[in-house]
Amino acid sequence: MNALTSRAKQVDRRPLSFMERIYLPAILKGMSITLRHFFKKKVTINYPEEKRPFSPVFRGLHILNRDEEGRENCTACGLCAVACPAEAITMEAAERLSGEEHLYREEKYAAKYEINMLRCIFCGLCEEACPKDAIYLTETFAPANFNRRSFIYGKDHLVIPHPQQDPEAFAKAKGLIDERKEKVKTEQNA
Amino acid sequence: MDNFILAIDLALIIEKFVFITVIILTSLVIAMYTTYAERKVAGFMQDRLGPNRAGPFGLLQPLADGLKLFFKEEIIPNSANKFLFVLGPALAMITAMLTSAVVPWGNKVELFGRSIELQIADINIGILYVFGVVSLGVYGIMIGGWASNNKYSLMGGLRAASQIISYELAMGIALIALLMVTGTLSLREMVQQQMNGNWNILYQPLGFLIFLICVFAECNRTPFDLPEAENELVGGYHSEYSSMKLGFYLFSEYVNMFIASAVMSSLYFGGYDMPFVDETQLSANVAAIVGAAALLIKIVFFLFLFMWVRWTIPRFRYDQLMNLGWKGLIPLALANMLITGAVVLFLNK
Numbered sequence: 169m170n171a172l173t174s175r176a177k178q179v180d181r182r183p184l185s186f187m188e189r190i191y192l193p194a195i196l197k198g199m200s201i202t203l204r205h206f207f208k209k210k211v212t213i214n215y216p217e218e219k220r221p222f223s224p225v226f227r228g229l230h231i232l233n234r235d236e237e238g239r240e241n242c243t244a245c246g247l248c249a250v251a252c253p254a255e256a257i258t259m260e261a262a263e264r265l266s267g268e269e270h271l272y273r274e275e276k277y278a279a280k281y282e283i284n285m286l287r288c289i290f291c292g293l294c295e296e297a298c299p300k301d302a303i304y305l306t307e308t309f310a311p312a313n314f315n316r317r318s319f320i321y322g323k324d325h326l327v328i329p330h331p332q333q334d335p336e337a338f339a340k341a342k343g344l345i346d347e348r349k350e351k352v353k354t355e356q357n358a
Numbered sequence: 359m360d361n362f363i364l365a366i367d368l369a370l371i372i373e374k375f376v377f378i379t380v381i382i383l384t385s386l387v388i389a390m391y392t393t394y395a396e397r398k399v400a401g402f403m404q405d406r407l408g409p410n411r412a413g414p415f416g417l418l419q420p421l422a423d424g425l426k427l428f429f430k431e432e433i434i435p436n437s438a439n440k441f442l443f444v445l446g447p448a449l450a451m452i453t454a455m456l457t458s459a460v461v462p463w464g465n466k467v468e469l470f471g472r473s474i475e476l477q478i479a480d481i482n483i484g485i486l487y488v489f490g491v492v493s494l495g496v497y498g499i500m501i502g503g504w505a506s507n508n509k510y511s512l513m514g515g516l517r518a519a520s521q522i523i524s525y526e527l528a529m530g531i532a533l534i535a536l537l538m539v540t541g542t543l544s545l546r547e548m549v550q551q552q553m554n555g556n557w558n559i560l561y562q563p564l565g566f567l568i569f570l571i572c573v574f575a576e577c578n579r580t581p582f583d584l585p586e587a588e589n590e591l592v593g594g595y596h597s598e599y600s601s602m603k604l605g606f607y608l609f610s611e612y613v614n615m616f617i618a619s620a621v622m623s624s625l626y627f628g629g630y631d632m633p634f635v636d637e638t639q640l641s642a643n644v645a646a647i648v649g650a651a652a653l654l655i656k657i658v659f660f661l662f663l664f665m666w667v668r669w670t671i672p673r674f675r676y677d678q679l680m681n682l683g684w685k686g687l688i689p690l691a692l693a694n695m696l697i698t699g700a701v702v703l704f705l706n707k
């Protein structure tokens with residue numbers, strides 16, 4: 169019969185020879201192998217202190233972008249929700265009133281914007297669909313939690329920190345976004 | 359007899375009491391750190407780091423483990439025999455500790471103008487005593503396994519009993535060959551005979567190999583850990599145990615390993631004899647310290663060997679275990695005994 173793969177091996181069914189039957193040579197061989205592993209470099213990463221670097225295309229939790237003046241980019245067009253294959257995004261649009269120009273960049277904004285992190289498959293299609301440079305995926309992943317409700321992330325979780333009120337946190341998050349844009353761009357060019 | 363009792367002065371009693379306390383505490387601490395070493399060695403051999411969170415390098419891990427075991431809930435199953443259920447781990451622990459009485463830990467020490475022997479009791483049948491106590495050790499496991507009223511525990515207990523009976527035979531016969539060479543049953547005398555560097559392993563290599571294999575079986579260590587085979591018997595004889603009673607069982611295994619290593623070093627590897635050092639040149643105290651250190655190094659090596667083997671080879675199947683014991687080791691030990699006897703007889707003529 170022809171072998172299905174090139175890796176097929178004939179099983180050796182000959183009775184054990186004397187050296188094999190006394191086990192000891194085989195045990196000593198095994199012990200030399202374990203001893204070699206004893207001195208090998210360990211693969212463990214001490215997690216909270218050391219972190220494994222993410223791959224450049226890693227897709228984690230979402231973030232909703234603001235511009236330099238702290239105005240939200242999102243216009244609640246709904247393209248991300250349409251693009252989402254897992255139907256994890258829900259939003260409610262609202263019209264910007266006069267006096268709210270410092271809050272929202274365009275005349276329409278998302279009054280409610282929720283992503284269900286249990287439904288989300290982190291495919292990044294929302295990021296690709298967004299015409300307003302508003303939604304990005306970051307390199308953090310959803311932390312563990314005790315109930316399902318807390319995995320539905322609203323605007324309080326998603327919107328990037330305010331550039332004037334919390335410039336440090338904003339710069340950090342913005343840096344991550346820019347880095348990500350850079351990465352995606354080089355990838356597309358390659 | 360009366361004179362003998364009167365001859366024991368108070369100082370001797372205090373001396374022995376202190377020494378016993380030291381030995382028991384040392385073996386407990388060493389057993390504690392053997393559990394730590396076991397986990398570290400297991401980790402390293404599997405390319406992991408092992409426990410490293412409690413204290414530097416995880417050195418406080420055994421304390422944390424012990425504390426956890428103390429604070430765990432004590433569960434005694436309703437259908438268990440309460441008295442025997444408690445007796446089991448106590449027996450296991452007591453017999454594990456008892457063996458240390460006859461092991462010579464070092465030569466004489468001069469302290470406060472007294473010459474103190476680093477041995478609790480130098481009895482002339484030392485090795486027989488070791489055997490007696492070790493055979494008692496299985497009662498702890500058997501009683502615990504039976505009293506749990508659980509089929510898995512019972513199976514574990516039965517396995518332990520039959521395994522230890524099978525391997526004790528080969529162990530005893532291997533030892534007879536050694537006794538024919540040394541001509542004494544006292545452990546101290548045996549060690550003294552080896553002080554010139556001619557360790558008994560040179561005369562009895564095959565005997566040592568058989569003895570070593572049997573020690574693995576007696577200590578219920580892999581590849582002979584069938585009494586607690588996790589993947590077939592839940593936890594084996596200690597399935598129903600919790601809290602410190604479980605701790606006692608696990609701990610007695612490590613104390614047993616420690617004592618077994620000490621006995622093996624004394625019998626075959628010169629005990630407290632440091633190789634390439636002439637102890638007679640040194641002062642008594644220095645020689646005793648060097649000797650105790652040498653013994654400790656040998657013990658640590660054997661403990662490492664126990665772990666090394668455990669994390670290398672898988673468990674025997676039950677029929678393989680019995681085949682090896684009855685058809686392999688016992689005939690081999692008998693042949694070894696006969697040949698040794700013939701050679702001893704020939705050389706003495």
